[in-house]
Amino acid sequence: MDSAYRFTCPLANGVHARPASELEHVARRFSADVRVANERTGQVANAKSVLGIVGLDIRHGDPCRIATNGRDAAWALESLKVFIEQKLPHLDDAPALVEVRPGEVRLPPVLRQANATVTPGTVVAGGIGMGRAFVMVGFTVPGSIPLTGVEDIEAEREKVEEGVGRLLSHYDARLDAHDEGEEADVLRAHLSLARDPEFSQAIVHAIRDGGCTAAGAVAEAESQFSAMLAATGSALLQERALDIRDVCRALLREIYGTALPPDEITLASDAVCVADTLTPGQFLALDRRWLKGLVLAHGGTTSHTVILARSSGIPTVVGVAGLDAAALDGQDVVVDADLGVVVTAVTDAARRYYDMERRRLEQRRARTHRFIARPATTEDGHRIEVAANVGSAGDVTQAVAGGAEGVGLFRTEMLFLARKDAPSEDEQFEQYRRAVVNAGGRPVIVRTLDVGGDKPLPYLALPKEDNPFLGYRAVRIYPEFEGLFRTQVRALIRASAFGRLQVMIPMISCMDEVTWVRGIIADEQSRLSGAGLEFNREMPVGAMIEVPSAAYMLGPLSEALDFFSIGTNDLLQYFLAADRANPRLTTLANPLEPSFLRLLYRIVSEVHRCGRWVGLCGEMGGQAQYLPILVGLGLDEISLASPEIASTKALLSGLSAAGCRRLLERAMQASTARDVAHLLDERDHWTPMPLTEPELVRLDADCHTKEEAIKAAVDLLYAAGRTDRPREVEDAVWHREATYSTGFGHALAIPHCKTDAVVASSMAVVKLRSGVDWGSTDDQPVRTLVLLAVREADQATTHLRVLASLARRFMHEDFRNHVEAEQDPAALCRLLHENAESD
């Protein structure tokens, strides 16, 4: 008898490939027949077929019905129900996009005058890449292989079956080689397509009833399923057609071998791939050492090809209309995924623009890199440890290479999620051991399992909750799953013998939880000790401060614990009772809310009064604009994503800890988050920067135009960390230049602007190898430019006074001659600065 279960599709993007393949995985485990129906359309499909499920075009809110029939039908239905209630709602993760729509592109002045062909597109992976274009064409079956006219139908069918078998083991072997990351996800998706019963049936049907050869039948199946996906009207599903094409191609290769043209394209120098569309398989076959960019005439933003390009860091622009691909073959092409354009017919001027861009980015990177090996301190010598948030032992190596002074948060959930059962003690021990070894003597704070709430685990069968964030999660579930927790604790204790491992308990809200956890740890320590194992008996144990109640129990908590780390994400949403995922509450869930700053201050000063250590590992730690507040709080550590570590250290070096403390005092007295944001904008807590410094001087610059010269000067500001928005500064300079030229004769120009796009009022000097036309009052070319960028807020400050005196000095010939003759950057800075000040 049929058993059935009804549900409503909870996914905003509908049941696309990923939820469909997860559903198929569950259904496949049972021998019962499993059917899923979309009651909106009345269509029914086999739940053991991804293609079948996908073809139902189940959209958000569609009423659906799942029915099982056969030996283990009841059990199957129960499992599917659990899957649909608990896991399905979390599978709706359309990839995050960096998307720039065509038509919004405003070209920078240098590129505007470069006369190259610039075609806008949609950016799906950022960066700038340049190389020789090679055009990839779609795959077609060569004419030598017939599509119809089969004599021995059975033999043809067998050929296909054997091909599918080989293809499946081929995918399995590749999955064994790398089982993590985007590439593995793509392989898994292809594997489930290749073993899809609907897919095989369509091929067999075409051979038996259509008289097709294997090649003809595969082509037939491809067009049939592509048409089906296109008919769903969902962009997400239409892009899966590329995956079907890939699987078909791979299958043909298994069947026909070398009778097909080769897949591989050999690249030997920087190359940009230009194609109408590109399948994920075609992408993976390219040598990514040489691949500098990807241009797709079609191709959406969510295809596997795009996801792979993004994770490989290949600048990619899609939806580029009107490119004549054939004419481009062999030509130089720039994929500028920062501007969102493809540049063809690359002129010398365009080439020079991209050389300048490369120089700008490299110099900024080099500046940031200098901070990797330095200890994190403020300008006035206040030390604050900058640590990394990681999810695996491998991440630790990367973090240390990026300048991390420790690991402030090792999220162990990653070891537990996306698998059928909990990891064993040995498996965990190995991860934790490798993490502390990779940290090379730096502290590693490992947070014990934080699941439940928004992070369910299939093997824990936690009940569904109406309000999961206020529910049964983290430390609260440990007593029920004591065995699971003890296993993790044992693995951690054992790993403590290999480095500076510290254990941190999530979601502590009262003393009883700490007492219970400490009891378990002590218990496991004495057992392991009894078994003669070596470990660190002094292994520090701490807690996350993320439940506001904990902030009012820090005295007793400090007696039982060694350290604390503030989890700002949850603390903020619990404290202000504002769901941070609710877009309507974003103005409320603001970490700059003065009440929240007071809470943070209370926590840090209370913990320090008790003689304990306190760090911060929430998202707030990774956002540069909050850094002055965090320094002002007097935290011992902040922990953030590893790519941000060096730049955070660089920012710290410009902060005054005393200034940050004053800032925090004022911020806590403010009445609104907006007022606090204004205080941050005042920038009083930053160490004053000199108007100019040798880093802001460039001699012998090879610029051909005024546009290039201005860009060269603005790029100096960017490289020296004085602006993160160089295009805004450039625009402001040109805006001023439009009233009348700043070339005032004598081969000198003083382009200038007022803009808050610079972090401090700055002066950059560029001396040119040969003069450029500036529209100067004396019609003579300019050889030296002194660019001034003054902050709007900088009223009546010493900076303006210096600039005014400097402007006056330029009216004197002897001074101009000095500036002209001086070739040493440091001496030039002194000349411009001191001479002006002494005025």
Added chain:
Amino acid sequence: MRIVAVTACPTGIAHTYMAAEQIEKTAKKLGHTIKVETQGAMGIENELSQSDVDAADVALIAADIALERPERFDRIRKVEVPVQLVIRSPEAVFGRL
């Protein structure tokens, strides 16, 4: 001659002061008495009082933007020029005073 002058440019960062310097330098060279007010990003500096203006023979206004407190110059002969011109050809400008 007793001359009063005012300089003011669009951003008030550079040309205001370049022009002021040029006017002072040229006046000195040509033997005139001079007082120059600047209206720049730091506000009005070396401000001309009404009696400064009243005691002068001519007012040289080198401004690319609307002046602050223009009423001071209602009763005096004015020569108005672009800021750029003062910077480029100060002696020619003085020739028109």
